[in-house]
Amino acid sequence: MSPIERIPFTCTLDCGSRCELVAVVEDGRLVRIDTPPREDSPERPRLIPCVRGRAHRALVNARERVGTPLKRIGPRGSGRFAPIPWEEALDEIAGRLQELATRQAHRALLHITGAGAISGRGFSGASASHRFFSFWGPVTVTVGNMSNHCAGVAAQWMLGGQVPSSDRATLLDARLILLWGNNPAETHMAPNTAHFIAGARDRGARVILIDPRYTDSAILADEWVPIRPGTDAALAAAMAYVMETEGLVDRAFLETHTLGYAPYRDYLLGARDGQPKTPQWAEAITGVSAETTTRLAREYATVKPACLLPGWGPQRTLYGEQAARAFITLACMSGNVGLRGGGVASVGMRGGPSLAGLPRGPWGPARSLSAVSWAAEVLAGRVRPPLEMAYIVASNVINRTPNTLANIAALERIGYVVVHDPYLTPTALYADLVLPIRTDLERTDLVTSWGHDQHLFYSAQAISPPDEAQTDYWIFSRLAERLGFGRAYTQGRDEATWVDALLAQTAFDREALKREGLLRWEGEPRVELADFRADPQAHPLDTPSGRIELANPQATLYGLPIVAEYVPIAPPAGGRYPLQLITPHSEVRSNSCLAANPWLQEVEPQEIWINRLDAEARGISPRDWVEVTSPTGTVRVRAKVTERIMPGVVCLPEGAWFRPGADGVDEGGCANVLTSLQTTPTGGVATHTAWVEVKRSAR
């Protein structure tokens, strides 16, 4: 019998977790994925991978896998490619780059990176490509945060920046948890979050889910409060109104630790607009009954410790800043800030361990475009001088960015497009050259916790790649050689020696890390802002006052109210799009990664959720094919007719791959076909603000 090896690795998806996996390899062949049989305790639980990590075996050899460099031989998007040798591909790219460099036209190159296939802090993906272009010249890049931009803005204005959040283990101490637009059972945003919430409930905590959808996280909750998308700041205001008028506000905390409550109080009481923000006022906006809102307010204000744990969905709306600001405001009014089991209801990330990525060379970018709305800039002809080449690394940009069709149109304006990816993604279909990349199982890298823990992973290469797939570092090393800065780029190092060089800058035990695959951070669970709560003078925040600032003059520069007022969103005129669309993360994908995994698509086929009442009104039966149309495009997909979503709201999880049918209608279920390039006042993504109509389809 041939020896069986168990090789520790970690899944490098940009999912919100980082987990321990084992590749079981026999004769160089991956036979299964497993987990290490480690101890598991309530306070120090194992980092158990979710269904996404467990399905790796079906992904490595997925039908869409790219094995050799591919050169386009048909029209863009046609999927007609011919395999070419690496030398030819590298020579072609180097020639293009040299031609731009000769004209000093570096800025005509748009460098787009994402987290596809590669997330973490090693030398793969963006780490390798940013280093390359920092030696080559000043290019154009896209910048912006597609995940939690508005929460970050609120943190900047109110807390002086992101504060390291409590460790999720402290949820065990909460007596009330408000999961507000938060779906940890499916997103796995921070390892074991759902496990800790279940644990808190088993210790007697009450858990309330506030969400337009009865998600799988509803199993963790005692109560589901459905709410209309984009109205979170109104519910928060009405809760705040109850707290204010019933004397439930923690005035001592507001007085010693915050500044600027008075204008919010004026807003609540209607001092300026004559409209008190009563639960009855909110009911017409949020769809949450006045009775429920009142009860929620009393409960959150009186049960201690209570943790308002917002997800990032509410702030991915057109005025997402207001939702994010309202959560922090409410947390301050309740007095739960700085308590173990409480929280400030901000971004909610702790930050990973300190590990430098590959160092950068002399050049920074010449200019930057918004990662959310770059396509609008290109299509409007506002990018001058125009872009001539796009270099896309680890990013399925047309799929993951709002308004897929506009992204395609923008990409088609760019003369030459290179894509690095393990898979022939919808974006790769629009490339002139696709370079095959190794997956996490096929390369060695250092990977940090995603952003909530302080662990460091050594993810060892477990199997050989299919055909000729290579790492991003390998490719850029060879391009750098051709362009005359090979030595500067590599410093004579291969990937293994880079691992050691990066590790040498840390205090981690190199040998133990390589043996175990993981070094866990050990220590008492951190409690967010505990020191600030204990002594705000000694531990001031980075705000002008050192306190939490509930009124933010900066907001008015963007046309936003000075406090966390609800700003209404007007539906499109004409009534053609009566249903609100939300496009949350799916439990079977990490954004658009894993859409090519057949096992996972069987676990949760792509469907649009529609309430039975909305379906009946449109003659739609369960599993019917329907066409979902927004002002930006149409998707043909099956209907999930369910009681688990609010009437008037439909849900198409994001990340399924764009696949246009013969009539141009997307049959892959790509949610961003339906979303718009409109951004929030501060430039955030607003993908949960969309309106559609749904009708039965002939298919």
Add this chain to the structure above:
Amino acid sequence: MTPHLYVIDLGRCTGCRTCEVACRDRAHLGEGLAWLRVETTEAGQYPHPRVVHRVVHCFHCAQAPCIAACPTEALVRDALGLVQVVGERCVRCGACVEACPFGAIALGDEGPATKCDGCADELAQGWEPTCVRACPMRALRYVEEPAWAPPPRRVLDESFGPQAVGPAVRYLKRPGAEGG
């Protein structure tokens, strides 16, 4: 060996199907076959939907109907007390599939009847079965039966399958919560 129980907590199972995929990954079965499935039932009306996810696999029953039904003694009890298929004895008659009250035995287009082997090889190493180790919610447990009692804030859910055949499973639910 001490008799064991699969303890499956409906109050923790979020229906993520990690166990299903982990089992599939280990078992290497033919197309459409599975040893473990998650049955999801949705009931109730908005705004009070009721959702139950129930993990089902062979529960290695004490009075296993499949063993009794098999005409060729292709189903046997092994030294660990697990019910196993002896592939070469199977004549593909389907009697075991019919007899199993849990729908836990599958018969594909070819090959013998197939079902959960209890991860006998993993138990032999002192590990818990794959599905139990795979569960991010710790909704699945594999415990010694004599010492086991329902934990606080849980009651037994006996709404699923006949108890008379002695399935080595205990479903738990929160008091007042929906069963199957």
